[in-house]
Amino acid sequence: MELQVQVSKRYDDFSLEADFAVAGERFGIFGDSGSGKSTLVGMLTGLVTPDRGEIVFNGEPLFSSRQRLNIPPERRRIGMVFQHPHLFPHLSVRSNLLYGFKRCAPEYRRVDFAALVEVLKIGHLLDRGVTNLSGGEKQRVAIGRAVLSNPRLLLMDEPLSALDDSLRFQIIPYLKNVCENFGIPYLFISHSLVEMRLMAERVIVFERGRQVEETEAEELARGRIGTSPVGYINLLRLREPVPQNSLYAYRWGDLRLLLTAPGGAGESMFELSSKDLILFKKHPEAISARNLLECTVSSLFTSGNKVGLELTSAGGVLVAEIAGDTAREMEIAIGSKVFAAIKASAFRPLG
Numbered sequence: 069m070e071l072q073v074q075v076s077k078r079y080d081d082f083s084l085e086a087d088f089a090v091a092g093e094r095f096g097i098f099g100d101s102g103s104g105k106s107t108l109v110g111m112l113t114g115l116v117t118p119d120r121g122e123i124v125f126n127g128e129p130l131f132s133s134r135q136r137l138n139i140p141p142e143r144r145r146i147g148m149v150f151q152h153p154h155l156f157p158h159l160s161v162r163s164n165l166l167y168g169f170k171r172c173a174p175e176y177r178r179v180d181f182a183a184l185v186e187v188l189k190i191g192h193l194l195d196r197g198v199t200n201l202s203g204g205e206k207q208r209v210a211i212g213r214a215v216l217s218n219p220r221l222l223l224m225d226e227p228l229s230a231l232d233d234s235l236r237f238q239i240i241p242y243l244k245n246v247c248e249n250f251g252i253p254y255l256f257i258s259h260s261l262v263e264m265r266l267m268a269e270r271v272i273v274f275e276r277g278r279q280v281e282e283t284e285a286e287e288l289a290r291g292r293i294g295t296s297p298v299g300y301i302n303l304l305r306l307r308e309p310v311p312q313n314s315l316y317a318y319r320w321g322d323l324r325l326l327l328t329a330p331g332g333a334g335e336s337m338f339e340l341s342s343k344d345l346i347l348f349k350k351h352p353e354a355i356s357a358r359n360l361l362e363c364t365v366s367s368l369f370t371s372g373n374k375v376g377l378e379l380t381s382a383g384g385v386l387v388a389e390i391a392g393d394t395a396r397e398m399e400i401a402i403g404s405k406v407f408a409a410i411k412a413s414a415f416r417p418l419g
């Protein structure tokens with residue numbers, strides 16, 4: 069997709085200025101509460117009219133104040149998934165799903181109902197009403213309904229923020245699979261950096277109605293090292309947990325990691341703060357941490373008085389954070405060998 073946006077909108081005590089062009093399939097809009105994300109989404113869908121500017125999607129103008137053009141929402145073919153699923157309570161799951169499909173002109177119907185139901189794993193729910201579904205099931209139905217309306221672009225405005233932590237991260241693979249399988253580009257809007265990294269490649273950052281940065285999701289996370297109380301969050305996909313005494317041994321690349329958290333069979337995602345890695349220049353003699361990884365420093369980046377280290381190990385890449393003084397004392401440079409100690413309890417399951 070190609071999306072060009074150059075718009076401004078003023079409310080009494082808030083104004084939004086956006087000027088960006090994106091080309092790609094998985095874009096993110098990131099910003100704190102009140103930064104203007106939903107206002108921008110409203111302008112893209114056509115529910116909010118910009119004061120002036122232009123919005124062009126795949127070469128087709130959707131809004132142009134110069135040309136006095138404002139394509140109505142129903143003709144923009146932009147799908148929406150919101151924070152709350154907004155399902156029709158009197159309709160079954162099947163009828164909710166088919167709502168948009170039936171309203172879509174036959175020539176635009178590309179998404180196959182049976183295939184979509186399979187990807188979202190909601191086949192067993194089709195004949196049920198929606199009121200008693202779990203939060204995660206409701207959101208999967210809402211995603212399915214949006215996708216079945218065959219949008220040219222899917223806008224997801226904080227689609228996970230009403231779900232509790234474990235559900236949030238269970239829904240992410242469905243969201244990604246559904247868009248990838250059916251070739252639907254999306255804009256993912258969120259104030260969660262972890263969600264952004266899992267969903268988007270490039271990210272446009274808004275602060276108080278102003279677009280301040282366009283970058284890669286990973287870069288954005290790394291740039292906040294030292295400024296964020298939780299540090300940089302490493303995301304690890306670990307496999308095949310095997311009970312080992314009171315712990316669980318997981319596979320990570322060519323390494324085994326010991327964790328306190330039991331995971332489901334197959335793969336599970338875990339987060340690990342950059343603050344939870346303790347670095348040694350030489351192999352320590354005896355340590356209480358259950359994991360000791362031999363690593364090479366593959367990249368260094370500074371943020372304030374903190375230094376972020378990208379560490380390459382046989383398992384994969386991890387980011388650690390240490391004070392600038394410590395990095396100098398340890399004579400850390402690109403190519404340095406270090407040992408990273410990590411407690412079994414430092415890994416937190418996502419979902």
Ligand SMILES: Nc1ncnc2c1ncn2[C@@H]1O[C@H](COP(=O)(O)OP(=O)(O)OP(=O)(O)O)[C@@H](O)[C@H]1O
Nearest residue numbers: 079080082099100101102103104105106107108259
């Ligand atoms: N219709 C409106 N009239 C007046 N002010 C509005 C209107 N809509 C939004 N605003 C104001 O614009 C600002 C940006 O709101 P917006 O909902 O776009 O932010 P957001 O980044 O989506 O926030 P959140 O993450 O909390 O939803 C806020 O200060 C809000 O109060």
